[in-house]
Amino acid sequence: MATIEKSVVSEPRVIAGFDVERVREDFPVLRQTVNGKPLVYLDNAASSQVPQVVIDRGSVYLEDEHSNIHRGVHYLSQKATTAYEGAREKVKRFINAREAKECIFVRGATEGINLVMHGHGRKFITSGDEIIISAMEHHANIVPWQMLCEEKGARLRVIPMNDAGELLMDEYDALLSERTKFVAVTHISNALGTVNPIKQMIDQAHKYGVPVLIDGAQSAPHLAVDVQDLDCDFFAFSGHKMFAPTGSGVIYGKAALLEKMNPFQGGGDMIKSVTFEKTIYGDLPNKFEAGTPAIASQIGLGAAIDYLSSIDREQATAHEQELLRYATERITAIEGVRVIGTAREKTSVLSFVIDDIHPHDIGTILDQEGIAVRAGHHCAQPVMQRFNVPATARASFAFYNTKEEVDVLARTIEKVVEIFS
Amino acid sequence: MSELSELYQQVILDHNKKPRNFRKLETANHSAEGFNPLCGDHLTVYLNLEEGAVKEISFEGSGCAISKAAASMMTQALKGKSKQQAESLFKEFHGMVAGDSVVSDEEDASDGLGNLKVFSGVREFPVRVKCATLPWHTMHAALNNQALISTE
Structure with a gap:
């Protein structure tokens, strides 16, 4: 038991300076040769690689803690729940959310964006409304909004960019209007590397009372993210791009917005009570986490956050x-x-x-x-x-x-x- | 680099640089468009079929060296062939690059492939097999009056 506890806790050990050779030792996959090279x-x-401490954390979970969460009164279920909710706390600190319940666990940024499209978009967007995205979006931040526009008769507007791959802020300003009901923009372009001035963009949208979703899939691994400072309404990211296993990810949303939204998927764990006449949905974050989640992956995300805070x-x-x-x-x-x-x-x-x-x-x-x-x-x-x-x-x-x-x-x-x- | 030089043989590099029959065929009575959404390869194959034989064949589009050279050499190989011969060459070619040939060595039907055998190196690069077969699938679709195909 003692050894398990030790690896579970894995206290962040901040290393002074940056020694790339030492950091490389943390990533076993990097030791191999391909075609003899x-x-x-x-x-x-x-997708980024996974450090040994994250792999070990997954093994500890599977070897010693695996059970379904939020269910049983038994020892293992409580242990798994503690580890899973512990990972949520780590996410909260990682992005500086006000409350852990604002951090919804999803499969990745794509699922996070789809959750907002279904939960918020389908409830609040109507015919004639406009949704603004940018010219450098990943398909994950285009297609869901296109689907919504098609369903609701809303219009998709696109912020253009210059030849360097920078968004044209004047054009963005001109696109914003009373018709604008949502803005979804990437923090960093996965194809170009451009870092967008999202804080300014969020401010501009808020002048019209428009909520903003930031696709943070590329920024979470590289930049310190503070959702309160940015004042973004939603922030989506994937674990597997920040040294955690696939199947882990987060959609952050301001509690007040998440409360008003429709659930994404229906099922177990997202309810308070079910009868054939009526279901009462659970509170945040459970309302958005139907079914058994990727427990091991999300615990791995927590371990990856610990790892990041150690360097x-x-x-x-x-x-x-x-x-x-x-x-x-x-x-x-x-x-x-x-x-x-x-x-x-x-x-x-x-x-x-x-x-x-x-x-x-x-x-x-x-x-x-x-x-x-x-x-x-x-x-x-x-x-x-x-x-x-x-x-x-x-x-x-x-x-x-x-x-x-x-x-x-x-x-x-x-x-x-x-x-x- | 030996597998690599097997893949990028001089003749393939030459056809990539100077693709033959690379134009729209005004007299075409069959054509089809082929896409490989994975890598963005996109080409159109034009056929002028007369009395069941390929009188003229051409292609246009954009793609990687393997797909472009495969299309170029396919047009050379198929000119003058009957529809049936074209289909059986397609089968042989597919068998060679995908490694699913059902022909035994003794029969050695691959003799019919002639200089198309330069593509045998593609077999060692599984993700590139579709690049080599895209023009052939597209030609097959054109022969059979399908307008659009996609390999993935």
Whole structure:
């Protein structure tokens, strides 16, 4: 029992400075070779890797604590419930929510956005209303709103962007009106790396009394998020992009808004009482968590938050910024390479194209050298259309990546150019 | 890099750079559009079928080197072939790149593939198989009067 308790608690140990080699030791997946070459994992914007402490936390849960939550009076159920609700407390502190009940556990950012679309959108949006999104949204923050507009006869408005991949704030201002009933915008573009001025955007929307949802899937792993300071109404993020297992994620919502919303799914655990005549829904957060959730994954998310608080995030971010700067410099020096997304404010996403070489071919050749990048439209086809490219190759960095890995990337891109010359 | 040089053979790189029969066919009486939503490959195959034979064939669109070269070489291989021959070549080609060939070595029906055998290296790259077969699926759809196909 003593050993279990020890690993469960895993008190954050803040490390002074940032030692990337030491941090890499925390991620077992990084030790492998691919095609005989050391793995160079540069697909972090799609999904990040999981540190040993998070893996261990999942094992402890499965070995010693697994049971259904919020149900039994028995020992294990209470233990599982404590761990699960403990993870919610960690999430609350991580994003500085007022109350833990404002943090609804979902499968990921996509499910979080869909929850708001169904719970808030379908209840409050009507014919003639307008919903504003941006030109750089992931499909997850386009399609649900399109579905809603189609159902309600509402209109989807899109904030355009410039050639650097920055939203045009004047255009946003012009789009906002009495007709606007909702704004859904990404904090950071997954395809371009642009960091949007969301605090200002939220302020502008609030002048019209319009609630704002922020898609934080790309920002939660890289930036300190304070939902009270931002004053956003909803904030969605995924665990698997911030060093936790897949199936974990959160939709934060202001309690007053969540209270007014319809439930998302119906089922067990989201009710107070059920008769064939009437069901009384449960209080927050249970109202939005029908059925048995991904208990192990969400506990893993809590452990990932502990892990993040154990490293110096400011220095980790500085390291990522340096990787981005260095990679941009190395890659743009190669003839024929063009970076897509050159905003002044960027996180560690580097999308690029090479003249006359399809990103899929780039991806295959990089893979042969052990380098994992994403090649495709990044679930952001409108972004591809805006820049008039069918797809891009995208290297996205985490704090465990190194300058040496950037060198391997640059050398291999040179090889790609050579093969196709 | 040996598997890589198997995949990106010179002849494939050449067809990628200078695709043959890369144009819209004004006299086409059959055509179909093919998509691979995963990677954004998109092409149209045009056929002029006369008396059950491929009199003219062309394609246009955008895609990776493998799909473009496969389309280019397919148009060369199919010109003058009967509908039946085109279908059986499709089967052989698919069998070769997808590794699900039912033909035994003794029969060696792959002889019919001729220089299309340069695509045999694709088999080692499972995620790229669809790139090579997309033009063929699209051609098959055009032959059978389907307007739109998608591989995923």
